[in-house]
Amino acid sequence: MKPSAIDELISQLKDSERSRHALARVISKIENRDNDYEELVEKIFLASLGKATIWGITGPPGAGKSTLVDQLIRVLRARGEKVAVVAVDPSSPFSGGAILGDRIRMKEHHGDEGVYIRSLGTRGIQGGLSRSTQEVCWALEVAGFDRILVETAGVGQTELGILKLAHSVLVVLVPESGDSIQMMKAGLMEIADLFAVNKSDRPDADRLVKDLLMMMSMKDHDANTWFPPVVKTQAFNGFGLPELLDAFKRHEEVSVTTGVRERRGAHALREEVAHILRDWLEGSIRDQFQTSGGKDLIHQMQARSISPLEVAKMFSGKR
């Protein structure tokens, strides 16, 4: 794709008549890391304003995240906001299968240009998924979405990396879920800005609320800034949704005044730079070992006549 073709694609992104089609093309280019991908993403970044708000939503499977997200879409649409959802599944190697799921979820919002839902799967690249998610968010912003919900399941390092690009993170739990304690351990307690206790009509909902408040009170908090609220919800009928939305908005306000929002934005930008440099490094290592000189260095290491440290110095130009 020539530079002019990239510019054309970006102007389509901005054009509400054609943005949906352009988004599909751009996101698949980001997922596939096409040749012109770096240049495309750079132009998308510069065309974005960095004003979009990203909410991260996570929780164990079966907690009702998708239903809750659908309700959030409904409430936000009623307030006139455009909403995009990026559903990220690091355990799925391809997004192909998820596309069908996207269509089913989109059905409810059919014909509503203010809603966009897209799944992303991993491409097996370390850290690749959080990079792609960030870049898709910029493309969505250029296409006019200034409220983006990033939905992810699980508690692995990858998921935590993805959630770190959000401005506010909601952890969804259910009363009967024994996972809650497990999730706390796995770092979600560190990252949660809000909790939803979903299916709150079930027994033990109040106990989970109490447990969460107690756990959070044991954490170090600056009491003057933010204490993660716990909201009881019932996603299937919308119970608690206004309260949840209010909690999100309050976190947004507090984040702006305390500088948390700016710090998280800065972190996301530093991470993007780091992702680019890491990808370049992996490519350069691969290339250097494929030359005959590189293959010879492996033999020399096997014979213990040179060390990995010396080879690393040679590759990095340190000697």
Added chain:
Amino acid sequence: MKPSAIDELISQLKDSERSRHALARVISKIENRDNDYEELVEKIFLASLGKATIWGITGPPGAGKSTLVDQLIRVLRARGEKVAVVAVDPSSPFSGGAILGDRIRMKEHHGDEGVYIRSLGTRGIQGGLSRSTQEVCWALEVAGFDRILVETAGVGQTELGILKLAHSVLVVLVPESGDSIQMMKAGLMEIADLFAVNKSDRPDADRLVKDLLMMMSMKDHDANTWFPPVVKTQAFNGFGLPELLDAFKRHEEVSVTTGVRERRGAHALREEVAHILRDWLEGSIRDQFQTSGGKDLIHQMQARSISPLEVAKMFSGKR
């Protein structure tokens, strides 16, 4: 530590009278990434011959891996071989707690200088644990252990990375474990050179053996080289242990003649070089963003007057 102190530590490693004490010091330096760590590891690497054989042993929790490893130690000791065990747990942030476990496991081999058991926990560094494991293996080789068992649980990316440094990989499963299919999915089927169906006196053991053989036959194999055998074991009484050891030795022989062993060794060396370069890169990114110039670049990115791609080029010296 001065260069001479490092040389002294390495000569202690080689001295059977003092190697146990030196090993403890060296391994804790590797875990803590002390200042002189790179130089120490380089000298250990050059002092090793690269002839040690590393066996990887993995499987779901409760499959009886530790008991099986203890039986392997017993059988190998009976044949006069020195055996070291590195028990790696990526889910544990510190190895402190595991040290107690090491002592309990060592009790059985108390006073036997031919056995060494050590746990390693993650330090939170991406890929850091497989680097440490490799380096600990070199130290063990210098200390005279030429048979090293790397024991790991779980099926995450980290565990698979660690298993890739082994010359032969054993996957331990149990009949009643519903995990087996799950493990296959998670990439263990790709990495397994041998299977043990442990607790093979239980019902369904034969069905699991059959299932495994069927699954492996559906994989692409070069029929002339190696088809992963499935050995029935009962770790608690040693049943099947001679057969398991034979299977390991046969895999070792075949690996040498087919060049698989050399390829895996080369992979481990390439990975060590890559780990060093990745760590340097992370340090350099951190440092560059901490300068006032780096902080200014973040503000410029926030204002969209410069892109992450341009910053990455500046950091890497590409412009």
